Amino acid sequence: MIDVAVFNAHPAHRIRRAGVVAAVRHVAKGERRRQAAVSVVFVGNRTSARMNRRFLGHEGGTDVITFPLGEGRLIEGEVYVNLDRARAQAREYGVRFADEVCRLVVHGTLHLFGYDDGTVALERRMKRHEDRYVGVLTGERGHGRI
Numbered sequence: 001m002i003d004v005a006v007f008n009a010h011p012a013h014r015i016r017r018a019g020v021v022a023a024v025r026h027v028a029k030g031e032r033r034r035q036a037a038v039s040v041v042f043v044g045n046r047t048s049a050r051m052n053r054r055f056l057g058h059e060g061g062t063d064v065i066t067f068p069l070g071e072g073r074l075i076e077g078e079v080y081v082n083l084d085r086a087r088a089q090a091r092e093y094g095v096r097f098a099d100e101v102c103r104l105v106v107h108g109t110l111h112l113f114g115y116d117d118g119t120v121a122l123e124r125r126m127k128r129h130e131d132r133y134v135g136v137l138t139g140e141r142g143h144g145r146i
Contacts, residue, residue, distance in 0.1 A: 079108030
C-alpha cells in the first residue's frame, strides 16, 4: 500500500491532492515499491529557508527538501516542496507551474526511494528517472495533473 498525505501549508497557493497522490504512486510503481508512507507538504520561501538552515545548514530557500523517516521494506518520509521557488523555476524554464510542481514532487519521492544527486554521475542517473516519470505524468498519456 502506498499511503500519501498532502498538506497545503503555503499561505496563498493550494495544490490538488489527487495529482500529488497520482505522482507519488506512479513513481512508487515504477520503482517497484509496494509499501510507502509519504507526506508531501507545500510551503513557501520563508519556511523552506528556515528548514534548509536548521536541518541542512544551508542559507536561503530551496525547491525541495526530503526527510527519510524510516528504513527497510516500508519507505516513510516527508517531501517539502517550495511553491514560491516552483513558480520562479517554471518561469525560468518556460514550463507550466503545475509541471514544475510535479517535477519537484517526483524528485523528492525519488530521494525517499534511495536516489542521490550528490555527484554528477548520480545526478544524471536521477535526472533520467525524473524526466521519465514527469514526462508520463505531464504528457498527453498522463495519469493526472497536479
